[in-house]
Amino acid sequence: MRRKLSHLFMVLFTMLYTGYAQAQHRVNPDEIKEKMQWFADAKLGIFIHYGIYSVKGIDESWSFHNKKISYPDYMNQLKGFTANQYKPDELAELIKESGARYAVMTTKHHDGVALWNSKYGPLNVVKKTPAKRDLLKPLYDALRARGVKAGAYFSLIDWSHADYPGFLKDSSRYQVSSQPAKWAKYLTFMNGQLDELAKQYNPDLWWFDGDWEHSAEEWNAPAVRQKLLSYNPNTIINGRLQGFGDYDTPEQNFPVSRPNYKWWELCMTINDNWGYQPQDTNFKTPYEIISIFTDAVSYGGNLLLDIGPKGDGSIPPQEVNMLKELGAWNKKNGEGVFNTVAGMPQGHYYGASTLSKDSTTVYLFVPAKTSAPVLVKGLKNSIKKISVLGSDTPLTYKIVGKISWSAVPGLLYIPIPESQQDKYISVIKIELNGKLDLYRGKGGFLTNE
Numbered sequence: 001m002r003r004k005l006s007h008l009f010m011v012l013f014t015m016l017y018t019g020y021a022q023a024q025h026r027v028n029p030d031e032i033k034e035k036m037q038w039f040a041d042a043k044l045g046i047f048i049h050y051g052i053y054s055v056k057g058i059d060e061s062w063s064f065h066n067k068k069i070s071y072p073d074y075m076n077q078l079k080g081f082t083a084n085q086y087k088p089d090e091l092a093e094l095i096k097e098s099g100a101r102y103a104v105m106t107t108k109h110h111d112g113v114a115l116w117n118s119k120y121g122p123l124n125v126v127k128k129t130p131a132k133r134d135l136l137k138p139l140y141d142a143l144r145a146r147g148v149k150a151g152a153y154f155s156l157i158d159w160s161h162a163d164y165p166g167f168l169k170d171s172s173r174y175q176v177s178s179q180p181a182k183w184a185k186y187l188t189f190m191n192g193q194l195d196e197l198a199k200q201y202n203p204d205l206w207w208f209d210g211d212w213e214h215s216a217e218e219w220n221a222p223a224v225r226q227k228l229l230s231y232n233p234n235t236i237i238n239g240r241l242q243g244f245g246d247y248d249t250p251e252q253n254f255p256v257s258r259p260n261y262k263w264w265e266l267c268m269t270i271n272d273n274w275g276y277q278p279q280d281t282n283f284k285t286p287y288e289i290i291s292i293f294t295d296a297v298s299y300g301g302n303l304l305l306d307i308g309p310k311g312d313g314s315i316p317p318q319e320v321n322m323l324k325e326l327g328a329w330n331k332k333n334g335e336g337v338f339n340t341v342a343g344m345p346q347g348h349y350y351g352a353s354t355l356s357k358d359s360t361t362v363y364l365f366v367p368a369k370t371s372a373p374v375l376v377k378g379l380k381n382s383i384k385k386i387s388v389l390g391s392d393t394p395l396t397y398k399i400v401g402k403i404s405w406s407a408v409p410g411l412l413y414i415p416i417p418e419s420q421q422d423k424y425i426s427v428i429k430i431e432l433n434g435k436l437d438l439y440r441g442k443g444g445f446l447t448n449e
């Protein structure tokens with residue numbers, strides 16, 4: 001009885017949860033399929049958290065919100081923000097070299113400091129810092145000149161604005177319900193800035209943040225979406241617009257099961273922080289980044305990998321190195337990643353995999369120094385050729401346990417010679433006769449089940 005009740009509870013919970021999850025997405029995937037194609041093919045983007053917080057090297061916006069530093073001291077960083085080593089062409093070149101197909105730049109974080117010369121309010125780097133120039137335009141131009149799509153991160157929250165309710169973690173200015181006119185004034189300001197960004201930079205992608213502080217109704221989210229699409233019907237909007245975005249954005253932590261929504265992107269830092277923080281040396285290794293990247297792609301997602309330029313605009317050497325290592329890996333192995341689709345369902349291969357769009361090729365991602373042969377289960381197709389990306393030499397393989405008169409396929413074992421292995425992750429290319437056909441049964445040899 002108790003087991004039945006707990007089962008019932010689980011079913012109800014799952015139904016409620018699924019209902020909730022679906023209610024989060026108010027956009028019909030069929031209606032956005034076409035414009036989402038470049039994003040689905042892109043796989044890798046670079047996130048850039050650049051702002052005055054990099055002068056002292058402290059938490060972006062949160063440091064004053066959480067009262068680690070006073071608001072005046074935080075804003076004092078404006079004076080030290082020179083951007084005199086900010087070199088958009090070099091940065092765009094590095095991003096291109098990493099293999100990324102898009103980049104997302106913080107146009108304004110929760111601290112409200114705009115990186116362009118907004119006419120809405122005085123708080124921007126052109127008017128208030130020694131940088132004295134628009135930091136967005138030259139970067140977006142440099143990216144586009146290299147065929148990299150240009151995305152705009154925009155914080156809906158603006159903890160500096162007098163008409164915005166939130167300020168410090170334990171004090172806010174007012175409640176929206178008690179002062180609707182003040183909130184309306186904030187929305188006018190926010191929409192004014194969005195209009196400026198849309199008109200001046202025409203982002204290929206909008207990366208909203210901070211929607212959690214207000215409801216879709218309060219943000220007027222459908223109208224924001226509509227407005228941005230009226231400027232550019234093909235622009236992509238991330239999922240942080242209270243359900244009115246185009247894709248999911250898990251952050252830092254890897255989704256262990258495949259996210260439900262059709263498009264998704266894991267945003268992740270290279271060390272532990274979004275912005276530049278000199279004391280943070282907890283850098284992920286190239287192996288870790290590449291394995292997370294290929295895992296995300298294997299689940300049909302993208303990786304948006306973050307860098308945090310220093311206050312002067314230069315990129316920390318560890319991050320430069322990471323992007324270069326990633327780029328070298330992509331150059332050799334990119335065929336298995338870019339323009340592919342999610343790999344085989346779990347159970348066929350214990351690791352990440354992808355498929356060519358026509359599903360006649362399977363790519364397996366194999367960690368370096370693998371001495372045991374790689375195993376694939378349930379592959380019904382006959383094999384044309386198996387190779388390691390970066391080498392033309394075909395690999396030999398063995399099929400184990402195939403009973404000649406049974407429809408159940410044998411196990412495919414592929415030894416990978418050490419000399420052909422990548423220093424991080426090798427990509428094994430299995431070219432099939434026909435489209436991938438997988439046996440999903442329980443191993444009964446008389447039938448196909």
Ligand code: FHN
Nearest residue numbers: 060062110209210251267274
């Ligand atoms: O609060 C921000 C944080 O500072 C950072 O910008 C990340 C990036 O996704 N987004 C928010 C937290 O979800």
